[in-house]
Amino acid sequence: MGLRLFGIDRLRDGQLDIILTALRGESLLAVLPTGAGKSLCFQLPAVLKQRHSLVVSPLKALMSDQVSSLFNRGVPALFINGDLSPEERTIRYELLESGL
Numbered sequence: 001m002g003l004r005l006f007g008i009d010r011l012r013d014g015q016l017d018i019i020l021t022a023l024r025g026e027s028l029l030a031v032l033p034t035g036a037g038k039s040l041c042f043q044l045p046a047v048l049k050q051r052h053s054l055v056v057s058p059l060k061a062l063m064s065d066q067v068s069s070l071f072n073r074g075v076p077a078l079f080i081n082g083d084l085s086p087e088e089r090t091i092r093y094e095l096l097e098s099g100l
Helices: 015-023 038-049 060-072 086-097
Strands: none
Touching (some): 038 060
């Protein structure tokens, strides 16, 4: 499982360093322009390590799109934002605590 899961053949400039840093378990802040492949930088390490990845994003529509895309690839994912009811947020936090 890896790049093929995400439908790509190679990494873009700058992605490898970010992915390797994440795989080492180091904290990082990656600021890249739109379309530079930020999503892969946090999704691939999470898939390879079979661990959770926490992404903080101000873009609610992107959260939904990312989760849908991951589900379509068979990768469990969820988002939590202020649009969810308190009950739904509680369910999602419980899913995270149980390992999803």
